[in-house]
Amino acid sequence: MLAREIMTRPAVAVSPGTPVREATAMLIEHGFAGMPVVNEDEQVVGVFTEADALRADFGAATATVDAVMAKPVEVVSPDTDVAEIARHMLIDRLRCIPVVEEGVLAGVISRRDLLRPLVRHDDAIVAHLHALLDDYSGHRKRWSVDVVGGVVSVGGGFADAAERQTIRALAHTVPGVSQVELH
Known part of the structure; x- marks a missing residue:
């Protein structure tokens, strides 16, 4: 099975300049553990996770995703084997991995996406x-x-x-x- 078969698309993403409070609200609203951060060309520049939100200084009105996001970020292609993605997520303790096609965000794979095919x-x-x-x-x-x-x-x-x-x-x-x- 390949990434393209299980990835969530379109991916919900934020920009580096998104306020941390807004990005955190998006995580909560969508039930995500993390989401890609993309620049104006839709290229993945980081990942914003629940852990990043917890580390953020919510008291600072100017706190943006760029200050706390994980970077550089691991990405996969739509043709990456799901077993390889699962191993990578387990070893590196990743909650989500952006899927990139021709340098642009195409989708995202979460742990839940990996589990879904296992459950009838x-x-x-x-x-x-x-x-x-x-x-x-x-x-x-x-x-x-x-x-x-x-x-x-x-x-x-x-x-x-x-x-x-x-x-x-x-x-x-x-x-x-x-x-x-x-x-």
Whole structure:
């Protein structure tokens, strides 16, 4: 698998002159651990991370990303093998790596992007439904959940027909569920 197959694009980036407060707000708003810093030609000149934000002097009204960003920055091409990217991220403890094509930012790869192909869509449905059922039952783990191709099977004891209907309705609120079977 290649970087182009899993990278997030378009990449959200900031410029070196972006105020640290604004860049930090962007990290929080988008749920990123880091993001590329690009110049006016869209060339990657650094990476701004949560750690950079924590090191920044928020009291200084003029604090900019350029003062705290990591530079020089490691970049990869769209044709870089994902296994190589994963090794690089682990060894160097990187949270994100910009993807550059012909010298210009094309996307970004985060740890989450690397994990996404490892998780089947059905696994995400199971996790979401377990969370809903645990909340509903007061975290008593009353039901087992299995999902194959979007078809949900919920097994376990149901107090009555109303509870069966409630569990069926909860399952149908999870994105990707096509059918619900109760056992």
